[in-house]
Amino acid sequence: MPSQDSSPVLKTQNLSIRFGGHIAVDQVSAEFEQGTLTAIVGPNGAGKTTYFNLISGQLPASEGDVYLEGRNISNWAIAKRAKHGVGRAFQLTQLFPNLTVAENLTLVVQARLGFGPKIWALASRLNSVKKEVESLLDTIELTSKSQELARALSHGAQRRLEVGMMLAMDPKVMMFDEPTAGMSVDEAPVLLELIAKIKSEGNRTILLVEHKLDVIRTLADRIIVLHNGKLLADGNPEKVMSLDVVRQAYLGELPESDEVA
């Protein structure tokens, strides 16, 4: 459920970036609440990935700010944003291919918790790490593969492990950029169910760049439409999809492929 506290977990204010003369993200202001999943849609080159890059810190804004729980994080580097809860799937999380699934998760959980100075607390600390890893394995449905090397997993299972590693960082914000791209028809639904499960737990704020309308209909509480870097529409899926400007630009011309962009 969304937080009782009405302050947004993530906020962008007049966020903009210019590449030479081209404005890729243009004065985008939006707020994202805890427990919600927002789909970000728009045609190729609309600025969706660049918007994510500005939030995660991979690109510096030319103008505007990013706030995490009310703190201005615009000047923070990628690692600091990640440490404080800005998670981005498949880019900030990288697998260690020659470690097992469980070892990959253990490393991230340990890094998050750190090892305090009290050696007598080590045993209980290791036990809590182990329990958390078991819980993560269950969430990402890789318990049966916990002792396999990450590099031996299928593409879909590797993506789920990456989501598990992001979860192990206990992020407040989770950004997914076309999460099922390149997946087989068997693998994609498993990952989407995982995202739905994370959403249903209610304690993360999820942003999803997605082209597939059926995925958006199933998962999104809200849709933001970007067009030429500008925020063209923002609202609940029913409202946004009924807007003439959105229907003409994104829906009207693509009835067969059933895609937004």
Ligand SMILES: Nc1ncnc2c1ncn2[C@@H]1O[C@H](COP(=O)(O)OP(=O)(O)OP(=O)(O)O)[C@@H](O)[C@H]1O
């Ligand atoms: N590092 C960069 N240098 C120069 N131009 C860039 C850079 N990154 C993005 N752009 C430009 O910014 C615009 C927005 O690109 P972006 O990748 O964010 O679009 P998108 O909506 O994610 O598109 P797609 O759906 O194809 O992934 C494009 O015109 C792109 O060429």
